[in-house]
Amino acid sequence: MVTTNKVNVEEQAKLAKKAAKTLSLLTTEEKNEALLTLADTIDNEYETILIANEKDLENGRQQGHDAAFIDRLTLTKERIEEFAQGLRQVAELDDPTGIINSDWVLDNGLKVQQITVPLGVIGMIYEARPNVTVDATGLALKSGNAIVLKGGSSAIISNKTIVEVIHRGLEQTKIPKEAVQFIASTDREATQQLFTMKEHIDVLIPRGGGSLIKAVVNNATVPVLETGVGNCHLYIDAEADVKKALAILVNAKTDRPAVCNALETAIIHQDWLSANKDALIETLRAHDIHVHGDSTIMKLIPGAVPASEDDWANEYLSKDIAIKTVTNLTEATQHIEDYGTKHSEAIITENQETADKFMKLVDAAALYHNASTRFTDGGALGFGAEIGISTQKLHARGPMGLPALTTIKYLMHGDGQIR
């Protein structure tokens, strides 16, 4: 294990802040050229990254991590090429800064512009996957921001090496390499220092499990863009089409159970359940979905186990599902309000009025009528790139593309106006 606890987090953040100023003066072309250079450097140095990754993998195996964990940590030549390709794609996206959202002239002649500008310094706190190191760096630089990266300890050698490669790449560009800072420490204190560094860090973005996100939200005085936890619901209304309902249930639950837009709880109207019990049971069995149910479900579905309070609140991230029965829409929306995480919620119904009411009453980033919750994703929605999925309401909600990494300035040009 590498533990370099003597990193000076504040010093790194200060360097990032200074680099952000230089970065904010670069043109779109200069930023794009830098991203392309970075992509080439990563392609050229893939072997260096693979060697570092092998050390992380060895540590991971020694610590007895499971196959899924090791898989997420594993880099290959192809995966590294995808990192580089991702940077080239970001270079092709529109620059989100320097856009004049609106401009007007006051009666006294003062010219007012509202213009988009970089946020400044982004603090990224994330867990195992090393791809975040490259993806987040690319999005930050494209939007004119410096970035301070604090990755998980299990990938620390890979991440540190990737950032060293990035630095070698940046040395050939107009972006100062200090714009990308990596906190090379496994010390929790290093992370906590980022929480309160308001002077040097403009926003913290945590990406990872619920406990990581909670720790950041509860302890940070730096503004946070909260991402990711998705306790998503599917409400099957009395007037739901059975084919759509079952196909969407299976897709949302089993396509990728471990991601945040996967389904965790189905809420089923009792009339629909009575009419479609056998089809539901057969579908669940065919797809190996393990049911945690309320008392009605326990009586109807063979093999179901009783759902506890925890079942309604947790993300399974597996092929488990909680199922609750209700007698009307209000019970359904109330359950979502009580247990939902404001991420993605779906209703299956042929009644447009019921669908509209559901969409008005339920408070979430993404609301679906007769479609799978799996579409809550920057890629699927055509955003080009995604820094995360916001479950908060301020600044950015739902999938966040490059514009989420900008703020605005009002620029006023006058010739002596006073009030």
Added chain:
Amino acid sequence: MVTTNKVNVEEQAKLAKKAAKTLSLLTTEEKNEALLTLADTIDNEYETILIANEKDLENGRQQGHDAAFIDRLTLTKERIEEFAQGLRQVAELDDPTGIINSDWVLDNGLKVQQITVPLGVIGMIYEARPNVTVDATGLALKSGNAIVLKGGSSAIISNKTIVEVIHRGLEQTKIPKEAVQFIASTDREATQQLFTMKEHIDVLIPRGGGSLIKAVVNNATVPVLETGVGNCHLYIDAEADVKKALAILVNAKTDRPAVCNALETAIIHQDWLSANKDALIETLRAHDIHVHGDSTIMKLIPGAVPASEDDWANEYLSKDIAIKTVTNLTEATQHIEDYGTKHSEAIITENQETADKFMKLVDAAALYHNASTRFTDGGALGFGAEIGISTQKLHARGPMGLPALTTIKYLMHGDGQIR
């Protein structure tokens, strides 16, 4: 003194959350009618409010508050009529909710809409002025939000009575009166409860002095819209026009010294200072401006006192000014970065290139070239109404009108799309 410490803050926040749901289903017309009814009710019941205000004033005098404090607290028939008129103006503004920002169709036929919706429940924590009670209520209701009000203890009887009047008005409308909650307690604990009530309150907006805002930012886990502290700078460049520079200095410093967009520090290029020393001295004397200066200023300006570290950092909110001399733009922007609060910063220069560089390098909500910082104000910029001036970068920056009280939802309409 009224101290009703047994208020149940959580219960009130829950009621607000419930009322927010009803409110979110109302039409623009229903909300506007309610605001007009509220305005009439306030006009009709002005005497009730005046009687309550007299009690606050008596308490204030007994506690030895100064004339300025008493003035801010004092209501008159005219001021109350202005409250009502303010509500009528808000009724005339465009509804910021229900606006489809963008919509598109995915290749699979899934229809995607990004639409503006109310935030939900706004927690407003504010100091003496009772007008905030009415202004914030009007803006919250117009944007479809419920509001929980926690005013300062010195105005508690006035505020409580105003909310009672608002409740009597709302009873005649489609807006549930529970949408406006007043925490009738002078207990600090009641305020602190609001800080962490994430389940029931969607955003906290503190309005008042620096210490109030700091307490909210440092202790709240509910997202905060940070408002108001303005340590504003005026940089007089070597190439500044002397008439513009002096007129703007006087206006920004003396027009209303106690507001957040007033000038606190002038940064003067030494070449300009050498050339225009006499005019500057004469202007400062004529307008009774008290100078705290660096060593250069101390030698030049009669009556100046030495500026300490505190002078550079604090808002005077009086006719005091700190003056620093510099030899170039970088020194000026560095000083602003070290001591500014990212509110409003101005440069006076006839050199457009210098002005543009200043505007790029300085990180603040509003940047002025040859104009007074006093224009950072929703009213002055034509926003129609203002809930506060944001000094943060996320969600809203600068003067915040009705759109700052909204968030977005993605609505997806499909016919069975899966991924």
